[in-house]
Amino acid sequence: MSQYRDAAKEILDAIGGKENIASATHCVTRLRFALEDEDKVDKDKLEEIDVVRGSFSTNGQFQVVIGQGTVDKVYAELMELSGKKAATKDEVKTAAEKNLNPLQRAIKVLADIFIPILPAIVTAGLLMGINNILTAEGIFSEQSVVEMFPQWADLADMIHLIANTAFVFLPGLIGWSAMRRFGGSELLGIVLGLMLVHPDLLNAWGYGDALQDGDIPYWNIFGLDIAKMGYQGQVLPILVAAYVLAKIEIALRKRIPDGFQLLIVAPVALLVTGFIAFIAIGPVTFWIGNIITDVFVWIFSNVAAIGGLLYGAIYAPLVITGMHHTFLAVDLQLIGSTGSTFLWPILALSNIAQGSAALAMYYVLKDEKVKGLSMTSSISAYLGITEPAMFGVNLRYRFPFICAIIGSAIGAVWITINSVTANSIGVGGLPGIFSITAGYWLVFLVGMVIAIVVPFVLTFLYGKTRMKDQ
Structure with missing residues (x-):
């Protein structure tokens, strides 16, 4: 237990001491702090600690990535050393709100509303993908699966009903x-x-x-x-x-x-x-909702390349600020009004691009600790969870983050000029292809290849020339 106590001491010192902690809790992998003053945090010192795999600030909370199984032990030692009372996630969120400006608070409200229902929406998206496989023409042959095997038609119809319920x-x-x-x-x-x-x-x-x-x-x-x-x-x-x-x-x-x-x-x-x-x-x-829909539809219908370029470039920076949650509402509004969304496929490419940049860092870095984080966080990003890759690796070295944005923007231009849409919101990574409207899978696959190759190559080449000793 001494190793966890030593780590807790080092973390406590790096975040500004016990006086700087307003409230603290933890989740499966991270310590979550509401701090009195985040400027007192020594991030370089913090991320040199052996158990720390990254850190970032979001929604007024300062979060330290530790890892599953270890985080609860470090948290217990940290609470004992600081003399603070263990807090719930809701208590930490409440304490962190004082660090937010009015815009951030409004965005947090949207996040608090939409994040709890996201599992239902994503599940519906995955089931819609299965329905696409069964009912779309041109995937396996000119006929759909249910046309080739009519006995499967009722199964496809039931899957569609189950999947569509969350949206209806x-x-x-x-x-x-x-x-x-x-x-x-x-x-x-x-x-x-x-x-x-x-x-x-x-x-x-x-x-x-x-x-x-x-x-x-x-x-x-x-x-x-x-x-x-x-x-x-x-x-x-x-x-x-x-x-x-x-x-x-x-x-x-x-x-x-x-x-x-x-x-x-x-x-x-x-x-x-x-x-x-x-x-x-x-x-x-x-x-108002129709006006919002019409504006986005006009942009992506008349200046698709520019719309794709901008959204592909800004989505990852929006994640840093938490403003990406506002676009979940826009995606749902587009699906409700038009039956599909052209924004969500870009989100999926952005996540893939961040994962590819983090993966490239695995082959660039010599530090075994960060190499391990690069590999595991890239897999997480490919499955739709980008925070470990972005905050733990890409933003730490900056250039991988920029390379990922470049790859995301190029991939976004490609899919938007080819009018790729998604029937639903699914897993925002490699599995996202199953939520894409039937008929656009091959085009989206090319976009995925761009989002994988471009960030990886740019990050690898730049990293090898500029980070020979790290």
């Missing part, structure tokens, strides 16, 4: 997570989300045709015509409605006696929010 009832998932974040009842959030996609409402995907044909149904309430419109696949309506619902619920709970809360709080909060949602929130946010 997306407002229900967002409603649950948003109410959890805003402090309201999660169950009411689910009900609110499902209410916005009730089958008695006009399906949002049929709104355009209904508007053109003049067939939009209306409620007439006290002389006010309210469109009976659903918001399938929409992000903004449920986000705003959930915020309103949470505020109304919290206000009522403070004012209604405990004995009457069950009878009054939920019914009143849901009824008032429902009226507001259908009268104002839904129409306004649906209009």
